[in-house]
Amino acid sequence: MENAALLNAIIQNAIDGIITISDRGIIELINPSACKLFDYTPEEVIGKNISVLMPPPDRTNHDNYISRYQQTRVPHIIGIGREVTGLRKDGTKFPFRLGVSEVQYSGRKIFTGFIHDLSRQKEAEEQLKDYASHLEELVEERTLSLKNTVTELHRAKEEVSVSLEKEKELSQLKSRFVSMASHEFRTPLSAVQLSASLIDKYAEPFENDHITKHVGKIKNAVGNLTTILNDFLSLEKLEAGKVEPTFIRFDLVKLAEDITEEMQMVAKQNQNIIYQHTGINNIVTLDPNLLKNCIFNLIGNAIKYSGENTFIEFNTEINDQYCTIIIKDDGIGIPENDQKHLFEAFFRAHNTGNIPGTGLGLNIVARYTNLMYGHIDFKSSVNHGTIFTLSFPMS
Structure with missing residues (x-):
């Protein structure tokens, strides 16, 4: 009696569905899990043919399956782990894995089906x-x-x-x-x-x-x-990469004095170029031709954009770290909005008017300065002049 109660408890609480049928296919037992899968109550299916839980064509052929098995012992549905389709009460279908066992009990033959729902897996x-x-x-x-x-x-x-x-x-x-x-x-x-x-x-x-x-x-x-x-x-020549600086030692003051004398000859009436050197050292190692071109261009701009009866300051300084060249004028200056474009090729400030120029000079100066590992900087204000500064490292 205790074993029977234990077996019944196992069947009733099994996770998978369990259905027991007679050798004629009549349902004798169905556990709660199977009822939930097929959406039937035990009373609705016990005593009915198992085919009620099968969709066509298994529904009409089930009795033949059992008869064939009893004669040939070759199962159709009966077996271990077959995937079959179940039919719920509402007519919907679901897949499940069916394992069927044949059991001799009280002198008769019954079949127990173990049903594992495959809906989520599918x-x-x-x-x-x-x-x-x-x-x-x-x-x-x-x-x-x-x-x-x-x-x-x-x-x-x-x-x-x-x-x-x-x-x-x-x-x-x-x-x-x-x-x-x-x-x-x-x-x-x-x-x-x-x-x-x-x-x-x-x-x-x-x-x-x-x-x-x-x-x-x-x-x-x-x-x-x-x-x-x-x-x-x-x-x-710059665009073609044909300009390579030739670094030699030379007297910067002598070069600056020659430039001052030459540029003074093309200055406007009563324009005076004032040159001054600071420091006890006169010798630098740069490319004199490129440097001369830079200074000529900057002083030429100072002459061009300044009026008559004005001074142009030209200063050089040499210390242990840098060689510095400064050209300062009191000319028309550079508008603030134009300053960020000043070193671009073919750019000219908007206040130059009819003053001739190509817009290439400062671009060339900046590139020559860069070739000599130097740096160019400036400060300017409209109608208050401009200061250009070239700096070259001494080491």
Whole structure:
């Protein structure tokens, strides 16, 4: 009796469904888990054929399955771990794993089915299949996208190669043109400059102000054109990487004095360039030609953008750490909004008006300074002048 009670307790509390049928397929026992799976009460199914819990075609063929098994001992549904489909009371179906045992009891044969619900497992498998299918689609899309990207990259590479080749040809053509123009223009400009000087000399006895005025205009125009040619030639060499500094030891003060004397000759009326050196050392190791070009450009700007009867301060200083060059003027200054673009090629401040210039000078100065490992800085205020400072390390 105790064993029977224990067995009944196990059946009633089992997690999986348990159904017992006779050899004719009649349900004799169904536990709570099986009732929950099929959504029936025990009273609704006990005494009925097990086929009531089966969807077609198993429902109509079940009796044949049992008969065939009894004759051949070869099971159809009867077996261990078969996956079959159950039919709930509301007509919905669900998958489960069925294990059937044949038991001889009280002189008769009964069959016990153990039912393990596979609904969640199947849902998970379907979700996994959907996810795998989605991943395959994504992989296919990404692969196609990658192939298209690679194709576009190859096409872009070819286009870039063609563009680079064309750019190289244009660069070579530009280089040849600038070199040719520089050479071909310099000769007639030199002739014009010489002729203007001769006219000025031969006209001295006549003391004609008109002749002097127009000769001066010719000289200024020639000077402006020469500056433009020099700027374009310098820029072309910089862009082509042809400018390499040659560092040598030289007397900075001697170079500065020569520059001051030369620039004073092209200064405006009553413009005075005041040079001063600070420090006991005169010797630096830089490229004198590049440095001379930088100073010429900065003093030339100071002359150009300052009025008559003004002073231009030109100072040099050498100490243990730096060589510093300062050019200060009291000219028109640089608008604050323009200052961030000052060293860009072809840029000119908005207040320059009709004052001639290419917008290349300061770009070239900055690049020459950088080639000599130096630094350029400035301070400026509109109508209060500008201070440019070049600094070069001594070590």
